[in-house]
Amino acid sequence: MKKEKNDLMEKIVSLAKRRGFVYLSSEIYGGFASIYDYGPYGVELANNIKDFWWKEMVQLREDIVGLDSAIFMNPRIWEASGHVAGFSDPLTECKNCHARFRMDHLLEEIKVQADEKMTEDEINKIFKENIEKIACPSCGKKDFAEGRKFNLLVKSNLGNITDNPSENPAYLRGETCQGIYVNFKNVLDSVRVKIPFGIAQIGKAFRNEITARQFIFRTREFEQMEMQYFLDPEDEMKEYEKLKKARWDYYLKLGLNEKNLKWHKHEKLVFYAKAAYDIEYRFPFGFGELEGVHARGDYDLSQHAKFSGKDLSYTEPKTGKKFIPHIIESSVGVGRTVLAVLTEAYMEEKIDGGERVVMKFPKNLAPIKIAVFPLLRNKPELVKYAQEIFNDLKEDFMCEFDDNGNIGKRYRRQDEIGTPYCVTVDFDTLEEDTATIRDRDTMEQKRIKITDLKRFFVNNL
Numbered sequence: 034m035k036k037e038k039n040d041l042m043e044k045i046v047s048l049a050k051r052r053g054f055v056y057l058s059s060e061i062y063g064g065f066a067s068i069y070d071y072g073p074y075g076v077e078l079a080n081n082i083k084d085f086w087w088k089e090m091v092q093l094r095e096d097i098v099g100l101d102s103a104i105f106m107n108p109r110i111w112e113a114s115g116h117v118a119g120f121s122d123p124l125t126e127c128k129n130c131h132a133r134f135r136m137d138h139l140l141e142e143i144k145v146q147a148d149e150k151m152t153e154d155e156i157n158k159i160f161k162e163n164i165e166k167i168a169c170p171s172c173g174k175k176d177f178a179e180g181r182k183f184n185l186l187v188k189s190n191l192g193n194i195t196d197n198p199s200e201n202p203a204y205l206r207g208e209t210c211q212g213i214y215v216n217f218k219n220v221l222d223s224v225r226v227k228i229p230f231g232i233a234q235i236g237k238a239f240r241n242e243i244t245a246r247q248f249i250f251r252t253r254e255f256e257q258m259e260m261q262y263f264l265d266p267e268d269e270m271k272e273y274e275k276l277k278k279a280r281w282d283y284y285l286k287l288g289l290n291e292k293n294l295k296w297h298k299h300e301k302l303v304f305y306a307k308a309a310y311d312i313e314y315r316f317p318f319g320f321g322e323l324e325g326v327h328a329r330g331d332y333d334l335s336q337h338a339k340f341s342g343k344d345l346s347y348t349e350p351k352t353g354k355k356f357i358p359h360i361i362e363s364s365v366g367v368g369r370t371v372l373a374v375l376t377e378a379y380m381e382e383k384i385d386g387g388e389r390v391v392m393k394f395p396k397n398l399a400p401i402k403i404a405v406f407p408l409l410r411n412k413p414e415l416v417k418y419a420q421e422i423f424n425d426l427k428e429d430f431m432c433e434f435d436d437n438g439n440i441g442k443r444y445r446r447q448d449e450i451g452t453p454y455c456v457t458v459d460f461d462t463l464e465e466d467t468a469t470i471r472d473r474d475t476m477e478q479k480r481i482k483i484t485d486l487k488r489f490f491v492n493n494l
């Protein structure tokens with residue numbers, strides 16, 4: 034059960050493509066940098082992750098409600114949020130090969146602390162002090178251009194008759210939470226919530242990321258799962274600790290191993306933040322941010338109150354106490370979670386006569402729950418019987434029917450997509466109405482009565 038860490042990433046990327054989890058976008062046109070598509074099994078996996086998040090965040094929480102706000106919003110929102118002026122990464126270019134890099138990432142590689150929130154002057158100063166040590170990751174030359182801040186918001190020409198996105202641009206949202214902040218009052222006035230309460234949302238976000246690398250870890254179009262919790266300023270830090278614990282427990286429940294998770298504390302906070310921690314996961318390339326859990330003070334609602342001219346304060350119904358709600362948030366990417374789940378699940382095992390690759394997804398996340406096979410494809414009685422079982426099970430579970438190739442190959446294929454159970458219809462089935470169930474993890478097979486099949490899966494999936 035070994036994982037060769039150094040080439041694990043390559044193996045995951047290759048399996049993801051070969052087995053229909055993740056494809057490079059526009060591949061037949063040579064791809065499109067830092068954009069990916071989810072294939073038939075990838076979309077099932079991502080949907081299962083989103084369902085799990087939604088259940089934990091909304092269904093099981095009486096104090097959190099859902100929302101689906103639009104990708105396009107009034108451009109003033111991005112001024113209020115600070116994104117137009119300050120949502121930027123420090124960019125430099127190799128003068129030799131013209132590859133572009135984030136300066137904070139280049140500094141990180143030589144173990145010099147810097148971050149994307151530094152001003153242009155601050156980061157250029159540190160960069161120049163270390164310039165002798167920084168080689169271009171693409172061509173190896175040490176010759177970089179002066180750095181500049183590069184805004185990450187993606188512009189569009191929506192509603193703009195000049196066709197020029199630089200004039201009055203409507204942005205594609207850079208994060209989903211702004212749609213939550215600007216709907217705070219709508220939710221408060223239309224459904225029965227009282228502070229403290231949260232609003233949760235899953236949706237696409239877009240960022241003009243400079244460095245296109247690390248597969249689906251950092252993409253220019255991605256999906257976020259965010260929850261913003263509105264509260265009385267006095268309760269902010271107490272609730273923040275509760276949220277941190279809930280989010281840690283969530284990842285254990287999702288099936289990530291605790292030894293692959295750690296907290297990262299932000300030492301340098303933006304001026305309004307009360308506290309900021311990230312949950313990091315041990316990806317094949319090392320620990321990286323999976324989720325941010327932040328205490329944001331009253332910044333978001335104050336800014337939107339100021340820019341919109343609307344009163345976004347809250348009055349306690351019982352005490353009459355009036356305040357601008359503070360916000361604590363949980364924000365995680367779907368793609369990063371998919372990559373963490375793929376990393377955690379990937380196993381190579383020695384078995385009789387060779388080796389197998391098996392994706393040991395938790396059953397609730399597995400894209401296909403049950404595969405149904407007739408032992409032989411050229412025996413119509415077996416095929417018909419297997420099809421009947423498949424038609425019955427598919428009403429309740431995501432199933433797949435496969436009569437292609439020898440049975441060993443079919444098992445290997447299902448192992449690689451992480452299907453927990455395979456049901457095989459053979460000649461004994463016709464005689465005695467039983468079939469074999471093969472368990473993905475133990476590879477054990479047992480015979481079971483057809484009439485007990487559904488109950489077995491209801492109990493075990």
Ligand code: ATP
Nearest residue numbers: 242250251252255322323324325364365366368369
């Ligand atoms: P990073 O420092 O890695 O660029 P960030 O701190 O800018 O990330 P946030 O703005 O806090 O990220 O976004 C919250 C979450 O959204 C991240 O924890 C991550 O899971 C996800 N996310 C952010 N940017 C991307 C991206 N370009 N591709 C995929 N997921 C992303």
